[in-house]
Amino acid sequence: MGHLRGKLLPPALAIVFSMLLCGVALVISGANPLSAFGAMLTQVGKGTTLVDIVNSTGIYYIAALAVAIGFQMNLFNIGVEGQYRVAAVVAAVVGGSIVLPTGIHTLVIIIVAALAGAAWAAIPAILKVTRGVNEVISTIMMNGLAIGLSAYLIRRDVFGELRGNNIRTPEIPESGRMFGITFGGAGTMFGFLFVAIALGVGYWIMMNRTRFGFELRASGESSTAASAGGVNAKKMVLVSMLLSGAIAGLISLPELLGRDHTFSLNFTAGIGFSGIAIALLGRNHPGGIAFGALLWAFLDKSGLALDNVGVPREIVTIMQGSIVLSVVVAYEVVRRFELASEQRRVGRELGTVGGAA
Amino acid sequence: MSSSTSARTDDPPAVVLTGITKRFPGVVANSDVHLTVRRGEVHALCGENGAGKSTLMKILYGMQAPDEGTIEVNGEQVRFRTPSDAIKAGIGMVHQHFMLADNLTVQENVVLGAEALHGIGQKARRRIIELSGRTGLNVDPGVLVEQLGVADRQRVEILKVLYRGAKVIILDEPTAVLVPQEVNELFDTVRGMQEQGYTFLFISHKLDEVRAIADSVTVIRRGTTVGSADPRTVSSRQLAEMMVGSELPSPETRESTVTDKVVLDVKGVRLLTPDGARPILEDVDLVVRSGEVVGIAGVEGNGQTELVETIMGMRKAGSGTISLLGRDLTKLGTLARREAGIGYVPEDRHRHGLLLTQPLWYNRILGHQTRRPAAKGIWLDTDGAKKDTERIVADFDVRTPGIDVPAAALSGGNQQKLVVGRELSGDPVLLIASHPTRGVDVGAQALIWDEIKRARAAGLAVLLISADLDELIGLSDTIKVMLRGRLVADADPNTVTPEDLGSAMTGAGSTSAAVHETVAVEEGEN
Secondary structure: OHHHHHHHHHHHHHHHHHHHHHHHHHHHOOOOHHHHHHHHHHHOOOOOHHHHHHHHHHHHHHHHHHHHHHHHOOOOOOOHHHHHHHHHHHHHHHHHHOOOOOOHHHHHHHHHHHHHHHHHHHHHHHHHHHHOOOHHHHHHHHHHHHHHHHHHHOOOOOOOEEEOOEEEOOOOOHHHOOOEEEOHHHOEEEOHHHHHHHHHHHHHHHHHHEHHHHHHHHHHHOHHHHHHOOOOHHHHHHHHHHHHHHHHOOOOHHHHHHHHOOOEOOOOOOHHHHHHHHHHHOOOOHHHHHHHHHHHHHHHHHHHHHHHHOOOOOHHHHHHHHHHHHHHHHHHHHHHHHHHHHHHHHHHHHOOOOOOO | OOOOOOOOOOOOOOEEEEEEEEOOOOOOOEEEEEEEEOOOOEEEEEOOOOOOHHHHHHHHOOOOOOOEEEEEEOOEEEOOOOHHHHHHOOEEEEOOOOOOOOOOEHHHHHHOOOHHHHOOOHHHHHHHHHHHHHHOOOOOOOOEHHHOOHHHHHHHHHHHHHHOOOOEEEEEOOOOOOOHHHHHHHHHHHHHHHHOOOEEEEEEOOHHHHHHHOOEEEEEEOOEEEEEEOOOOOOHHHHHHHHHOOOOOOOOOOOOOOOOOEEEEEEEEEEEOOOOOOEEEEEEEEEEEOOOEEEEEOOOOOOHHHHHHHHOOOOOOOEEEEEEOOEEOOOOOHHHHHHOOEEEEOOOHHHHHOOOOOEHHHHHHOOOOOOOOOEEOOEEOHHHHHHHHHHHHHHOOOOOOOOOOEHHHOOHHHHHHHHHHHHOOOOOOEEEEEOOOOOOOHHHHHHHHHHHHHHHHOOOEEEEEOOOHHHHHHHOOEEEEEEOOEEEEEEOOOOOOHHHHHHHHOOOOOOOOOEEEOOOOOOOOO
C-alpha cells in the first residue's frame, strides 16, 4: 500500500545514498569500496560479532525509545546521555552495597536506575515547566554535570575502590546480576534484551492505545489544538520528560547486570547521542527504531573488520552521519509529496478540482 | 446582463484577464476566468469564500503564476513573476490582513522596501504627506502605527501602494475589519481617488457594499466567472443567487426556545495581560440559558477571544467565577470543563481545532479523550471513535472519501463540519462557537446554522461570537456588545440593524432604541 511505501522508502533511499557516498569517499582515499563492504558483511559470522551486534542492538533500542518519547511531543531530550550515566553509577553503587535475595536484588537495581534517570531528567523538566527554560540547553548542561557527578561518586573517598589501574564501584554480588544466554565461543546474549523487547511493546501500546499516548501525540502535532482539546501542556512536558529519563536510566543495565557488574572508568559513553540518531531514523516507531538500532549495531561492530583490509574504521561514522542526514531530508520530501497526492486524491474523488479536465 | 458605466471607454482597459486557469490539489482552482476592468472604474469581484477570488488576485498580483491564460495591463500583455513585477506595472494590493509593523512609524512602514524611490528622509515625508490627503489619512507620518485605529491602518496600507506608484489598486475584502461607519468613510475615500483617475478592484462577498460602491460587478463561482452585472439594476438577492447558483440559506431562527434554566453563569470575570499591566477583561457578567443563543458582537481584539478562552479554562481568570448548571468551574482545567458538558468550536480550526496530519477519526478523539465512545478509562477505543466519526461524516455531510484521510486533505468547510459535529457529540449542555462559519462555503454555512438551531431547540445553550453581524443578528436570542474588555450594551436581535450594532461596537454610543447600554463607556480610560 502507498501508506507503507511512504514509511519504508525514505530509510531505504537514505541507506543507499549513504552507501554511495561512503563508496565515493573510499575510492577517493584509495580503497576498494567493494572489499570494504564485503569485509563488513563477512565479519558478522566471525567470533562473537553476531552476538555483540544483538547485544548492542538492545542497548541502542532502549536509548532510542527514551529519545522517541520526547520526540513524540517535540521535546528534544539531548540529556539521555547524562541521564543514563547518572543512573548507571547510582544503580551500581546501590546494587553493590545492599544485600537482597536473588531476583528482588535485580529488580531493585532496575527500579533504582529508572528513578535515578527520571530524577536527573526532572531538573530540566521542572525548569521548562516553571521557568520556560529550553530543554535543549538545560539537558546539554546536565550532561556536563553528569560526567562530573559520576566521576565524583566513584572517587575512592566516596563510593569507589581501586582495582589495578581502574577505579570502580563495589561489585554487584551474584544475587543482583541478570542471566544471560550463552552460545559457547560465540558469546553471551544479555538477558536484559527481553526487557528491551517488553519496553518496545509497552511503548507501542502506550502510544497507540492509551489516552496518555494520544495526548502526547496531539501535543506534538499541535500544542494549540491539544490545549484547546483539554490536554494540560505542562503536565505532558513533565510526565514525558520523566518517562524519557526513566527509560534512559535503563540503558546501561544490560552491561551492568549482564557483564560488568560495576561502574568503572571503562563505562560505555555516547549511547544517548546514538539514540537520538536512531530515533530519527526509526521515526519514533517501535519497529523502525528496532531496525535502526540493528543497523547502527551492525555498522559499529562489523566496522572493526575494516582495519583488516586497510580502511580507516571512521568510515562507519561517516556512514552513520550521512544516513541520518539523508533520512531526515527523505522523510520530509516524501511527507510533502504524500500530503499533496492525498489532497489530489480527495479532490478527485469528490470532483471538486475545477477545470482539471 | 450588460453594464454601462461612467468610466471612459475610449482607452484600452486597465486590466484584462483572459482564460486564466490555475490548478491546485484538492481545492477549487480558477478555470477559464475572464475579467475586464476599465480604467477609472470601481470593479467588484464577488464570490463566496473559497470561490477562487483570492487565487485570482494572487495571480494578478504576481504571487502565483497561472497555468493557462493571459494578463493584459493597459493593452499590453504582461507576465508577472513576482509582486514587484506587478508593482512596476502599476498594480498594488491591499491585503485583508494588514502587513504593517506596529512598532514603526507610518513613514517607516510606507518607505520600507521602497527606499529607492524617494529615500527615507524629508523627500519621502513630503511625498507621503502629499499622498495621504488622497487617502483621507490625517495623521503625521511620524506617528507609530500601533497608535492608529483599524481604519487608519487600512489607509496606511493604501498609502503604501500609492507610494509605489500603483494606478490599479486591489482591495481584498477591505470592509471585513471595519464597522459600518468606517465602511462609509472608506467608500468616500475610494470615490475621491476614483475621480483622480485611480482604478479599483474591490473583492467582497458583502453584496450591499458591492452595490453601493461598484461601477460594475463580476461574479465568480466555483473558480470560474459566471457573469457580470450592473450594480444599479441588480438586486442583492439576484447577485447572491448568481454567486451560489441556488437559493440562499438564512441564519434566522424562528421562534424562541429560551428557558429559564441558567446553564452558563459568568460573574465578575477579570483577566489581566500576562505581564499584569493592563486588563483584557473587566467585570464580565454573562448568563446563557438552556435553549438560548447569546451572541457577542465586537470589533476583533476587544476581548472576545480571551473571554472564550477564559470560559474554556485555557486562560486563568484573575478574579470572578464561572459556573455551569450551578457547578463552579473556576478552578477546573480545560478537560474537566469539557467533561462537564462544554463543546467548543474554536475561531481558528487549524490552530485550535484539528490535528491536521492525523486521520479524521483520530481528530474525533481530541477533546473527548476521556469519554465514550472515544475512550474507555485510560484506554482509547479506536473502534468506537471510528464508528462515531462515520456517524459525524454522514450526519454533518462531511465530504470525504473516508475517515482515514488526514484532516488537512479536506476543504475548509468540510473540516469545520467535522469540528462542529465533534463538538456537538457527547450531549454538551453549552456550545461555545467562535466564528463558526468563517471561511466556509455556503453549503457548509447553511448546515452549520441548521445544526446550531436544532441543538438550540433541543435545549442547548449557545455562546456565539461572530464578526458576521447578519449571522449574529439572525441566530441570536440576545446580543451583547463587547468593547475594550467589557460587555457594554445589550441589543435586541429582532429590531437591531447592523449599523446600530456597529455604532455600539466602536463606542460611538447608542443610536437606536434596540441597543441598550449597560455600562457607560468612559473615554480616556485604560
